[in-house]
Amino acid sequence: MKVMVCLKQVPHQDARLDVNADGTWIQEDNIKFEINSYDTYAVEEALRLKDAGDAEVVVVSIGPDRVTQALRTALGMGADRAIHVKDDAADAADALGTAKILAAIAKEEGADVIMTGLMSDDGNASAVPPMIAELVGIPSATGVTATEVSASSIKVERELEGGAYEVVELPIPCLMAIQTGANQVRYASLKGIMQAKKKPVDVKTLADLGLADSVGAAHNKTSTDKIYIPIKGDSAEILEGSTDEIVSQLVTKIKELGLL
Amino acid sequence: MGTILVVAETQKGAIREASYELVAVARGLAEAGGHEVNGLVIGSGVGELASEFASKGAGKTHVVDDAAAANYNVEIWSKAIKAAAAATGAELILISNTPTGWDVAPRVAAGLDAAFVSDIFKAENGEGGFKFVRRIFNGKLGAEISSKGQTVATVQPGAVSAFEGSSEGGTEALSSDTSAGVKFVEIKIAESTGVDLTKADVIVSGGRGVGAPEKFPEVIQPLADALGGAMGASRPVVDAGWLDHPYQVGSSGQVVAPKLYIAAGISGAIQHLVGMKASNFIVAINKDPDAPIFEVADVGIVADLFDIVPALTAAVTAAKG
Ligand SMILES: Cc1cc2nc3c(=O)[nH]c(=O)nc-3n(C[C@H](O)[C@H](O)[C@H](O)COP(=O)(O)OP(=O)(O)OC[C@H]3O[C@@H](n4cnc5c(N)ncnc54)[C@H](O)[C@@H]3O)c2cc1C
Ligand SMILES: Nc1ncnc2c1ncn2[C@@H]1O[C@H](COP(=O)(O)O)[C@@H](O)[C@H]1O
Numbered sequence: 001m002k003v004m005v006c007l008k009q010v011p012h013q014d015a016r017l018d019v020n021a022d023g024t025w026i027q028e029d030n031i032k033f034e035i036n037s038y039d040t041y042a043v044e045e046a047l048r049l050k051d052a053g054d055a056e057v058v059v060v061s062i063g064p065d066r067v068t069q070a071l072r073t074a075l076g077m078g079a080d081r082a083i084h085v086k087d088d089a090a091d092a093a094d095a096l097g098t099a100k101i102l103a104a105i106a107k108e109e110g111a112d113v114i115m116t117g118l119m120s121d122d123g124n125a126s127a128v129p130p131m132i133a134e135l136v137g138i139p140s141a142t143g144v145t146a147t148e149v150s151a152s153s154i155k156v157e158r159e160l161e162g163g164a165y166e167v168v169e170l171p172i173p174c175l176m177a178i179q180t181g182a183n184q185v186r187y188a189s190l191k192g193i194m195q196a197k198k199k200p201v202d203v204k205t206l207a208d209l210g211l212a213d214s215v216g217a218a219h220n221k222t223s224t225d226k227i228y229i230p231i232k233g234d235s236a237e238i239l240e241g242s243t244d245e246i247v248s249q250l251v252t253k254i255k256e257l258g259l260l
Numbered sequence: 261m262g263t264i265l266v267v268a269e270t271q272k273g274a275i276r277e278a279s280y281e282l283v284a285v286a287r288g289l290a291e292a293g294g295h296e297v298n299g300l301v302i303g304s305g306v307g308e309l310a311s312e313f314a315s316k317g318a319g320k321t322h323v324v325d326d327a328a329a330a331n332y333n334v335e336i337w338s339k340a341i342k343a344a345a346a347a348t349g350a351e352l353i354l355i356s357n358t359p360t361g362w363d364v365a366p367r368v369a370a371g372l373d374a375a376f377v378s379d380i381f382k383a384e385n386g387e388g389g390f391k392f393v394r395r396i397f398n399g400k401l402g403a404e405i406s407s408k409g410q411t412v413a414t415v416q417p418g419a420v421s422a423f424e425g426s427s428e429g430g431t432e433a434l435s436s437d438t439s440a441g442v443k444f445v446e447i448k449i450a451e452s453t454g455v456d457l458t459k460a461d462v463i464v465s466g467g468r469g470v471g472a473p474e475k476f477p478e479v480i481q482p483l484a485d486a487l488g489g490a491m492g493a494s495r496p497v498v499d500a501g502w503l504d505h506p507y508q509v510g511s512s513g514q515v516v517a518p519k520l521y522i523a524a525g526i527s528g529a530i531q532h533l534v535g536m537k538a539s540n541f542i543v544a545i546n547k548d549p550d551a552p553i554f555e556v557a558d559v560g561i562v563a564d565l566f567d568i569v570p571a572l573t574a575a576v577t578a579a580k581g
Contacts, residue, residue, distance in 0.1 A: 013468070017400055017550075026401070037496075095376055096369065118362075124396050125378050126362045130334075131370035139442045140334060142363045155445065159512055160359045163505070166332070167445035181499030221375035221411075226404040227396065229550050236544065236560035246561055247571045250543065251579050253559060257541055259462060259487060259520055260579050 001055045001172075003046045004111035005079065006102050006132070007039040009063050009070040010122040024224050026122075035070045038117025042178040044185040046115050047078045049149060055113075056080050060105055062090050062098060068201065075196035076188030082201040089206050089216030094223070095123075097215040099131030104209045106136050113154070114175040118143050129177035139170045142177040262351035263296045264289060265344055268313050268321075269360055270303050275313055278356040280422035282415055283317035285383050286354055287423055293385040295351070297427070298322065300344045300434070302337055304330035310431045320429035322347060328438040332360050335440035338367040343436040345372055350410070352390060357414035365414045375407035379530075381419035398529040399552040418534065455490065455506035462489025462520045465509055465536070466497060469525020469546065469565060473502035479569050480524065486576040489518070494526045510535035524565040528553030545569065 011017070012032035020027045035043070049055045059074040061067045062085040071082040085101055093101065106114055114136075116129040126142070133140030145165065146157040158166045159179050170176070188196070206212045239246045254260045264286040268279040286297045299318025301310040304327050314321035324340040341364065345353055353368065355361040357379045369376035375389065382393035389407040394416075396403045407413075457463055464484040466476055476491065484491040491507060498508045509516055511531040521539035526532060528544070528551055536542070537556045544557035545565045554560045561568055 011397075017397055019401075026397075095366070096373070099366075099370060122397055124394075124398060125376075127366045127369075127376050127378055130363065130366035131376070134338065134367040134370035139440075140363075140367065141442070143359055157448070158359065158363070160447075161511055162515065163450040163513070165448045165450070166359075167448060169443040169445055171441045180495065184501060221409060222377055222405055222407050224403055224405055225391075228402050229400075230395075230402045230552065230555065232555055236554045236557035238554075238560045238562060243563070243567050243571050246563070246568065247575045250559070250561075250572055251575050253541070253543075254487070254520065254576065255579070257520055260576065 001049065001053065001112045002109060003049055003055050003057050003113045003115060004106055004109055005039070005042050005046045005057060005059045005074070006114065006116040006128070007043060007059055007061050007070060007074060008036045008117070008120050009033045009061060009067045010036045010120055013037070013121060019227055019229070023226050023228070025227060033066055033069070035073060036117050036120050038119055038121070038178060038180055040185045041180055041182045042115040042117050043074050043077055043079065044183045045147060045176075045178050047186070048183065049113070050078065052149070058083065058109060058111070060102060061085070062101055064091060071201055072196055073188055075199045076193040077186055078192060081199055084201055084203045085205070085209075086203050087205040089212070092217040092220070093215050094220040095125050095127035096131055096221060097219060099128045099135055100215050101206070101209060101211060102128065103132045103135035104211060106132060108209070112173050116175065116177045118177045118179045129175060133175040136175070138173045138175060140175040140177070141168055141170055143179045144176045145179050145182045147176065263298050263348045264352045264354065265348050265350035266297060266299050266318050267341055267353065267355045268299055268301045268309070268318070269356055269358060270301070270306060270309055275301075275309055276356065276358075277422050278358060278415075278417040279313070280317060281417065281420050282354040282356060283423035284420045285415055286352075287317060287425070289352070289383055289385055289390070298344075298348045298350070298429070300324075300341065302329050302340045304328075307431070314429045314431050315426055317423040317425055317427050318429070319427045321431045322434040323431050324434050324436050324438070326438040328440070331444040333440050333442055333444060334363050334367065335442055336438050337364045338371060340434065340436040341368045342371050344434055347434060353412045355412065355414050357416050361414045365412055369412040372410060372412070374410040374412050376412045377405050377407055378414045379416050380413050381416045383413065395530065398527060400527065400550065416530065450505060453504070453506055455504075457490050457492055457507070457509065457514045457516050460490035460516070460518050462487040462522075463492045463509070463516055463518045463536075464489060464522045464524065465492035465494065465526060466524050467494040467526030468496040470497065471525070473500070476503060479566065483522070483569050483573040483576070486573050486580070487520070489520070492516070494532050523553055523557070524569055526553055527551045528555065
């Protein structure tokens with residue numbers, strides 16, 4: 001069984017977010033990046049399939065040079081090989097363009113199972129995974145928190161609202177967008193990291209995938225015109241002063257609420 | 261002008277409130293842009309609900325009524341929505357950003373080769389498309405997005421008030437392929453174990469900013485105890501296995517409204533906010549002055565929680581004498 005995992009590298013969750021000069025994205029220079037939190041669970045879920053049988057795990061990422069680091073980490077965790085789509089035009093693609101690239105790779109690889117994260121921590125689109133499935137023509141399930149694989153199908157639990165789950169059975173081939181907490185993610189071992197150095201990372205461009213004329217900024221159907229730090233409006237009264245002063249103001253408030 | 265298609269969701273035999281919020285967004289756009297509004301209802305035995313949707317704002321409502329659609333199914337839904345888009349020539353398709361919406365909407369957009377924008381809370385007519393406002397980076401930044409051509413958008417539940425007017429239009433059966441490879445098995449409800457946050461007068465919740473599992477019993481729980489309340493948490497804390505799921509507050513955890521909610525080291529992503537913003541009084545402690553949690557807090561403290569929380573615990577204990 002061939003399992004393809006789509007992973008995105010995103011700004012570290014604790015990175016400082018400053019708006020860039022043209023106001024359309026964040027300032028990405030000199031900040032730390034990491035594997036999208038949701039995608040770490042997708043990698044783990046794929047590796048569990050491998051541990052349980054004879055699956056090959058291929059990790060795929062679209063992004064600039066820095067993405068190599070994310071792919072190496074996944075290889076260090078145990079993935080078999082990596083594909084890095086490195087092309088400025090690919091980086092500029094919107095969600096549908098991104099999905100077209102990943103769908104092309106899924107078809108080329110003949111992936112039986114595609115695993116992704118539910119959402120990216122930067123753009124928060126939750127868009128790419130079902131799009132890939134639609135373009136490849138396979139079923140999909142999002143918000144997956146548990147999987148049970150048999151020969152020709154996968155039974156998954158999809159998280160709904162407020163503690164409810166939907167159990168569905170997907171015929172293979174299929175795509176699953178994994179929710180955080182689905183498993184406990186392993187760390188790359190020292191041995192794994194050493195072995196990863198010898199594992200192949202294929203670098204591809206849009207031209208290699210036959211997409212040079214259909215994906216990229218010029219083909220986007222959505223564009224980000226402006227990003228900004230939301231104005232806090234008439235919200236919180238900010239307490240100032242030393243820790244003792246702040247705490248005594250808080251105690252007064254709690255007394256006013258009748259809770260002390 | 262073209263048509264705006266509003267896709268309804270049913271829950272416990274009724275149209276969801278969120279579907280009427282979609283109607284409100286559609287009616288707002290139609291008022292300025294002159295669009296026609298149409299509805300779509302998918303399910304089994306949903307004829308009456310479709311009539312209700314048609315008369316309460318959605319206008320002419322297309323219905324896919326089939327025993328196979330008794331439970332949500334991604335394939336049946338994506339085919340039905342694409343069929344309705346073709347039948348109406350919809351310029352804009354609105355779907356709620358719910359577990360159903362985020363499962364099906366991107367498939368529809370890809371199938372139609374249309375623009376897709378998710379989890380929007382504001383929409384306007386643009387030139388040859390639409391303009392939307394949404395949040396990115398888990399609520400930390402706002403973003404204005406424009407779309408070109410046919411557009412599929414999901415709308416954040418609760419972002420606008422539900423439409424309360426009426427409309428005419430009636431219903432019309434829509435034929436759509438209801439075969440599917442995906443099989444529904446069952447709905448499971450997580451067993452609740454012990455912790456019932458909904459009964460607490462005071463909840464002290466810790467987030468990823470608490471940093472380590474042992475800090476919950478050491479720092480967060482003592483303040484909850486001093487105030488006679490309960491301890492809660494954001495999702496990453498539960499995902500990491502630091503606390504069990506019953507402690508989780510938010511859209512996929514418990515929805516609470518205590519007299520006092522203290523959030524320490526929680527940024528304020530929408531999925532957390534929907535679980536606690538109805539609290540009577542909210543105190544947020546976060547070292548990032550731009551954290552979105554301050555948008556819903558009554559009182560904010562921009563500081564290290566490890567300075568404030570233990571000092572507050574001591575002061576509360578002292579105040580009790
Ligand atoms: C479908 C879906 C369902 C979800 N359901 C839920 C849900 O039910 N509940 C939920 O909570 N989330 C839920 N989420 C996740 C949500 O999107 C956020 O990822 C999550 O709420 C973030 O948790 P956090 O605020 O603890 O972490 P972060 O966003 O990482 O924030 C940590 C905060 O701690 C602050 N901090 C760090 N150190 C300190 C310190 N020493 N002192 C003070 N402040 C400090 C930082 O400034 C930061 O603001 C869901 C997401 C999805 C997609
Ligand atoms: N640039 C990318 N490279 C690889 N996978 C991606 C990329 N962008 C999105 N994905 C996948 O799609 C998921 C959802 O992302 P999004 O639709 O952007 O919220 C992510 O968790 C990844 O699995």
